[in-house]
Amino acid sequence: MLIQINLLPNMNLCGEVRIKHSLNKKEEEFVARRRNTVLQCLQKFNIHCSQDKVPNIALLGSGGGQRAMVGLLGSLVELDKAGLLDCILYLSGVSGSTWCMTSLYKEPDWSTKLETVKDKIIERLSGEGVNWKDILAKLKKYYYGKDFFSLTDVWAVAFVTSFVKEINEHTLSDTWKEDSKDPFPIYAVIDKHFKHSEEGDPWFEINPYEAGYSLTGAFVDASNFGSQFHEGSKKKDQDEFDMLYLQAVCGSALADEAEIWKWIKDECCQIFMNLVDMNIAVLEGTDHSALDHSIKTNLNDISGGEGQPLCEVLSLGPGADPNADKQYRREYTMGACNYFCDKLKLHSWPFDLLKSIYGCMSKWIWGRNYNFLHKMSDEAVPTALLQNETREYIDAGLLNNSPYFSVLREKRGVDLIISLDFSEGDPFMTVKEAAKTCKKLNIPFPEVNIPSEDLEKPKDFYVFKGQNAPTVIHIPLFNVVNCGGKLTSFSHPE
Numbered sequence: 001m002l003i004q005i006n007l008l009p010n011m012n013l014c015g016e017v018r019i020k021h022s023l024n025k026k027e028e029e030f031v032a033r034r035r036n037t038v039l040q041c042l043q044k045f046n047i048h049c050s051q052d053k054v055p056n057i058a059l060l061g062s063g064g065g066q067r068a069m070v071g072l073l074g075s076l077v078e079l080d081k082a083g084l085l086d087c088i089l090y091l092s093g094v095s096g097s098t099w100c101m102t103s104l105y106k107e108p109d110w111s112t113k114l115e116t117v118k119d120k121i122i123e124r125l126s127g128e129g130v131n132w133k134d135i136l137a138k139l140k141k142y143y144y145g146k147d148f149f150s151l152t153d154v155w156a157v158a159f160v161t162s163f164v165k166e167i168n169e170h171t172l173s174d175t176w177k178e179d180s181k182d183p184f185p186i187y188a189v190i191d192k193h194f195k196h197s198e199e200g201d202p203w204f205e206i207n208p209y210e211a212g213y214s215l216t217g218a219f220v221d222a223s224n225f226g227s228q229f230h231e232g233s234k235k236k237d238q239d240e241f242d243m244l245y246l247q248a249v250c251g252s253a254l255a256d257e258a259e260i261w262k263w264i265k266d267e268c269c270q271i272f273m274n275l276v277d278m279n280i281a282v283l284e285g286t287d288h289s290a291l292d293h294s295i296k297t298n299l300n301d302i303s304g305g306e307g308q309p310l311c312e313v314l315s316l317g318p319g320a321d322p323n324a325d326k327q328y329r330r331e332y333t334m335g336a337c338n339y340f341c342d343k344l345k346l347h348s349w350p351f352d353l354l355k356s357i358y359g360c361m362s363k364w365i366w367g368r369n370y371n372f373l374h375k376m377s378d379e380a381v382p383t384a385l386l387q388n389e390t391r392e393y394i395d396a397g398l399l400n401n402s403p404y405f406s407v408l409r410e411k412r413g414v415d416l417i418i419s420l421d422f423s424e425g426d427p428f429m430t431v432k433e434a435a436k437t438c439k440k441l442n443i444p445f446p447e448v449n450i451p452s453e454d455l456e457k458p459k460d461f462y463v464f465k466g467q468n469a470p471t472v473i474h475i476p477l478f479n480v481v482n483c484g485g486k487l488t489s490f491s492h493p494e
Contacts, residue, residue: 016221016224017218017220017229017232017372017373017376018210018212018218018220019217019218019219019376019378019380019381020217020219021217021409021410021411022411023409023411023412024209024210024219026209027184027207027209027210029178030178030180030184031056031184033179035051035054035056036051037086037181038054038055038057038086038087038089039051039054040086041083041084041086041087042054042087044083045083055416056089056090056412056413056414056415056416057088057089057090057414057415057417057418058088058089058090058091058092058407058412058414058416058417058418059088059090059092059418059420060092060093060403060404060417060418060419060420061091061092061093061094061096061097061100061101061403061420062093062094062095062096062097062401062402062419062420062421062422062430063094063095063096063097063251063396063397063401063402063422063423064095064096064097064401064422064423064424064477065095065096065163065251066096066099066125066163067096067422067424068093068095068096068097068099068100068422069096069097069099069100069103069163069164070100071097071420071422071477072093072096072101072420072422073100073103073104073118075420076100076104076114077114077115080111080114080115085111085114086111088183088418089183089184089414090183090184090186090406090407090412091182091183091184091185091186092185092186092187092188092205092406092407093186093250093403094187094188094189094250094395094396094397094400094401094402094403095250095251095395095396095397095401096251096422098187098188098246098247098250098251099163099164099247099250099251100121101185101187102164102168102170102243102246102247103121103124103168104117104182105175105176105182105185106168106170106175106243107120108175108180109177109181109182110182111181111182111183112181124164124165125164125165127165128165129161129162129165130162130165130166130167134167135157135158135161136157138156138157138161138244139153139157139158139353142157142245143352143353143356146226146238146239147228147236147238147370148368148369148370148390149356149360150360150366150367150368150392151357151360151361151364151365151366152245152248152249152252152366152367152368153245153248154357154360155248155252155366156244156245156247156248157244159248160244160247160248160251161244164247167244168242168243168247169243170242171240171241171242171243172206172207172222172223172240172243173208173222173223173240175208175243176208184207184208185208186205186207186403186406186407187205187206187246188203188204188205188214188250188396188403188406189204189206189249189250189367189395189396190202190203190204190393190394190395190396190399191203191204191213191391191392191393192366192367192391192392192393192394193384193388193392194384195394195398195399197384199382199383199384200213200216200382200385201213201215201216201385203215203396203406204393204396205403205406206222206225207222209221209222210222211225212372213385214406214408214409215405215409215441216382216385217380218373218380218381218385220372222240223240224237225240225241225369226239226240226241226369226370227370227372228370228389229370229371229372229373229374230374230375231374231375231377232376238370249367249393249394249395250395251395252366252367252394252395274291274294274295274298275295277291278291278292365392366392366393366394367392367393367394368390368391368392369390369392369393370389370390370391371385371388371389371391373385373386374386374387374388374389400430400433400434400437401421401423401429401430402419402421402430402431402434404417404419404430404434404438405434405437408443408445408470414470415471416470416471416472416473417470417471417472417473418473418475419431419472419473419474419475420475420477421474421475421476421477423476423477424478427458427476427477427478427479428448428455428458428474428476431448431462431464431474432450434448435447435448444466444468444469444470445469445470445472446464446465446466446469446470446471446472447464447466448464448472450462457480458476458478458479458480459479459480459481460476460479460480460481460482461473461474461475461479462475
């Protein structure tokens with residue numbers, strides 16, 4: 001079912017909602033081209049088959065933060081060295097693996113020059129990262145640039161940038177070419193409200209052409225994901241989300257309340273806390289030179305070193321006695337506050353921002369966006385998906401740390417799934433949970449039987465086969481081959 005948009009009066013907007021299990025036409029066209037590449041790759045290894053028998057191979061990257069990001073990159077490099085990278089039709093990831101994917105796909109045809117792209121990524125990850133001036137500017141842009149500001153926006157600039165060492169403002173639309181020589185990317189998240197619900201479909205995918213519910217078969221153009229819809233018609237346009245926001249939505253597994261409070265306390269409020277401590281130190285007659293240095297350093301770091309040096313702004317000149325002059329301390333404190341607000345042109349916006357953050361924290365709002373299925377009427381879509389004007393999307397690793405269900409759509413016809421599991425915990429949990437869910441939903445998937453002796457000492461790979469089901473090659477990072485005698489327990493690798 002394809003719902004063409006009937007524009008409201010005086011609205012020049014376009015968009016469409018697609019409720020159908022078939023693939024997007026553009027994805028079908030890409031798959032047809034890519035299968036030719038796969039066929040040529042197989043022939044190099046003397047694997048011969050007809051065009052219609054070319055296997056559809058999907059590579060999955062699990063979550064695992066920066067470990068997964070680097071692990072997936074290294075795995076792709078080794079596939080490339082072995083001449084097997086062109087065999088991959090789909091590349092799908094959750095959480096940390098998507099951080100690698102977004103870094104790769106901002107480089108057109110990255111698979112044809114992977115060694116060079118890898119070096120650029122490693123060089124960036126080894127660098128100093130994003131300065132606070134750019135972080136605050138990006139946070140401000142998020143705050144004013146969309147209808148719904150959530151903790152995901154804070155997470156993007158405060159946490160994700162500290163790991164990926166960049167602010168990636170590319171979008172899916174401008175990082176994908178229809179004639180791309182790379183595997184087709186699929187980013188997986190889940191609908192927060194359906195995480196433990198029987199009513200709806202929690203599995204949500206985002207690819208270059210569409211975003212939507214993988215198992216339900218309800219999609220919207222990727223560029224329109226986040227825009228406001230009502231009864232299938234787009235009412236209000238929102239800018240397409242950038243890759244940094246996508247990284248944050250996909251990689252919010254560590255986004256617990258304690259971490260957010262830690263950032264606010266340790267970073268945003270540290271300057272003001274130091275000012276309080278400095279004034280107390282003056283009253284008590286104790287040394288405050290370390291606090292003085294910390295305040296100046298932090299403010300200069302946040303400002304990026306631009307403008308009048310802070311040491312001049314907060315200095316009364318030669319001969320001043322800071323320890324004895326309480327008036328100086330008052331002027332110093334006010335000077336720091338004014339510098340923080342005026343020099344950085346923040347003025348009143350941080351207070352609005354903090355109020356918004358506190359509101360999001362009180363309700364624990366993450367990944368809130370408009371629901372493109374709002375008030376539609378279609379029996380193929382669970383009623384619970386049609387009711388609310390907004391939905392919240394979060395890290396898929398909170399449900400299953402590997403994106404099996406993005407490639408298990410029947411129309412994708414995947415024959416072989418290669419699962420790279422970078423999880424620190426149970427090395428078999430992702431594949432066992434996938435098998436369990438597939439059995440419940442009647443989705444073809446092989447039986448997963450793990451020898452008892454392997455539960456604590458996993459091998460380097462496993463192959464699971466079944467009748468009329470995709471073959472699954474499961475490759476856990478923490479195994480006896482990689483870790484040797486240091487693998488004392490899968491939950492505590494040394």
